[in-house]
Amino acid sequence: MTEADFLAALRRLPLHAGAHGLTDDAAHLGDLILTKDMVVAGVHFLPDDPPADVAWKLVATNLSDLAAKGAVPLGVMLGYPIGEEAWDRAFLAGLDEVLRTFGCPLLGGDTVKLPPDAPRILSLTALGRSAHAPRRDGARAGDGLWITGTIGDAGAGLAIAQGAAGPASLLARYRRPIPRLAEGQALAPIVHAMMDVSDGLLIDARRMASASGLAVTIDLADVPVSDDLKAFGHDALTAATAGDDYELLFACDGEPPVAATRIGTFATGEGLHPLQNGQPIPLPDRLGYQH
Amino acid sequence: MTEADFLAALRRLPLHAGAHGLTDDAAHLGDLILTKDMVVAGVHFLPDDPPADVAWKLVATNLSDLAAKGAVPLGVMLGYPIGEEAWDRAFLAGLDEVLRTFGCPLLGGDTVKLPPDAPRILSLTALGRSAHAPRRDGARAGDGLWITGTIGDAGAGLAIAQGAAGPASLLARYRRPIPRLAEGQALAPIVHAMMDVSDGLLIDARRMASASGLAVTIDLADVPVSDDLKAFGHDALTAATAGDDYELLFACDGEPPVAATRIGTFATGEGLHPLQNGQPIPLPDRLGYQH
Numbered sequence A, B: 001m002t003e004a005d006f007l008a009a010l011r012r013l014p015l016h017a018g019a020h021g022l023t024d025d026a027a028h029l030g031d032l033i034l035t036k037d038m039v040v041a042g043v044h045f046l047p048d049d050p051p052a053d054v055a056w057k058l059v060a061t062n063l064s065d066l067a068a069k070g071a072v073p074l075g076v077m078l079g080y081p082i083g084e085e086a087w088d089r090a091f092l093a094g095l096d097e098v099l100r101t102f103g104c105p106l107l108g109g110d111t112v113k114l115p116p117d118a119p120r121i122l123s124l125t126a127l128g129r130s131a132h133a134p135r136r137d138g139a140r141a142g143d144g145l146w147i148t149g150t151i152g153d154a155g156a157g158l159a160i161a162q163g164a165a166g167p168a169s170l171l172a173r174y175r176r177p178i179p180r181l182a183e184g185q186a187l188a189p190i191v192h193a194m195m196d197v198s199d200g201l202l203i204d205a206r207r208m209a210s211a212s213g214l215a216v217t218i219d220l221a222d223v224p225v226s227d228d229l230k231a232f233g234h235d236a237l238t239a240a241t242a243g244d245d246y247e248l249l250f251a252c253d254g255e256p257p258v259a260a261t262r263i264g265t266f267a268t269g270e271g272l273h274p275l276q277n278g279q280p281i282p283l284p285d286r287l288g289y290q291h
Helices: A003-010 A017-022 A051-067 A085-101 A153-161 A168-175 A181-187 A201-212 A227-232 A236-240 B003-010 B017-022 B051-067 B085-101 B153-161 B168-175 B181-187 B201-212 B227-232 B236-240
Strands: A027-029 A032-040 A072-081 A106-112 A121-129 A144-147 A193-196 A215-219 A248-252 A261-267 A271-276 B027-029 B032-040 B072-081 B106-112 B121-129 B144-147 B193-196 B215-219 B248-252 B261-267 B271-276
Touching: A003 B085, A003 B106, A017 A027, A017 B106, A027 B072, A027 B106, A032 A051, A032 B072, A032 B121, A051 A072, A051 A085, A051 A121, A051 A168, A051 A181, A051 A193, A072 A085, A072 A181, A072 B027, A072 B032, A085 B003, A106 B003, A106 B017, A106 B027, A121 B032, A121 B121, A144 A201, A144 A215, A153 A168, A153 A227, A153 A236, A168 A227, A181 A248, A193 A201, A201 A215, A201 A236, A201 A248, A201 A261, A201 A271, B017 B027, B032 B051, B051 B072, B051 B085, B051 B121, B051 B168, B051 B181, B051 B193, B072 B085, B072 B181, B144 B201, B144 B215, B153 B168, B153 B227, B153 B236, B168 B227, B181 B248, B193 B201, B201 B215, B201 B236, B201 B248, B201 B261, B201 B271
Parallel strands: A032 B106, A072 A106, A106 B032, A215 A271, B072 B106, B215 B271
Antiparallel strands: A027 A032, A032 A121, A072 A121, A144 A248, A144 A261, A193 A248, A215 A261, B027 B032, B032 B121, B072 B121, B144 B248, B144 B261, B193 B248, B215 B261
């Protein structure tokens, strides 16, 4: 089945109201926020990514889903395939580091033994608490579209992980993303919609607009890119379609209370309308990572 | 690494207090109970088990962990590798059936695409709520050891799934276990210790005694076995070491408020002491499934 068919079929099952029709990255159970990821070697991470970085990224990307809800992390449940001693030890060291860095304890989980030829597959469930969890469907016409941090660094980092020459700072953005927990907590009570950018700025912005029943513009000239990325040679369009950024994308009116860049505007209508210095440009063929 | 080494290493990470040092099947977050399983084709289920039964068992065994805490299920998060159309559709039908049967909605999850040669791996996190969640370490000297239902049917069912001749009733006990939710909710406020039997009655009873710092007897003549199992030819010792029962094993004084069988007694000391009609018998080499 395709993912779309499978999700459509899941939506015909008994769903919790807090599942929001499986349209969001996280579920709500009262003020509890839940998110779950499975990652597969060769699909979601490179088989030769350092195991400590795999641990970091597995936790950090789930905490990024919590950040987009303004949640304070409560704990994680890990599903882990015990295998090669050195890999396991390095993974545990990275897990220790990421849990301590973000003050998020281990709650439990399960370990399994995989058949010898199976790719490494890991699973994580993260739990957090948020009194004001925004969704992605609440943007209003006239809202600004804002993004934290810089975009595209992780995409360059992936190219570097795959052999391109480039600085460690970009590689770190790919391997060790920093979930925007503090920003998410500050923004959650005041934004109209929020999500983290995982598949690419353009595709995720279009998803927010579509969920909100609106059109949105993005001016590529306003997309924040780092000096390292410019030196690496990626342009704003490459950056805005790369994905793996784990920055917070949000809709609000007025100025947000955190460092962020306004990159566009919501309006009545539909679709994503890219601009370059205020002038419409054609929609690129590829907006980001499509599942 | 061995599972024991890996768990020891996990215990040196930042642990949530509700993880109970990773000594329990479920974690506590206030009155919320959390449990997580990963299952692998060829390890935890047979590659030719019907997909609807794989779905049923994945949910039912996690709900059994909740039952052992006296919890009311709140929802599940599914991690699923989308693959072959027919398998996926049959899995979804079984998922629908098990969620409806136990009144437990889907909260969310994640889907992945596995490489073509990878074994099917599924993950489930189940959440429930319990005001009186017993643990496995609270048995007291003088407590009776009790078990719900009958033991060993699923072990015979596994043999039937692997080709032995036998009745559908036993096969169903292996493929479609029934979590003892109502019994768990009735027992939780009054038992001193409770767990579900997944690895075998003898090994799980020894774990409860060890966690409680006590010795325990089990009289094999008192172990409840079904007529079907007797007809199949499995004796009480085979039944008590087979596993996959998902019955509730508990310690209490006096008579419990649910249908159950007293099979032993806790006492000061340590270890599992099997009896046959009140006479000590040697400890079998194999007590159940060792991870």
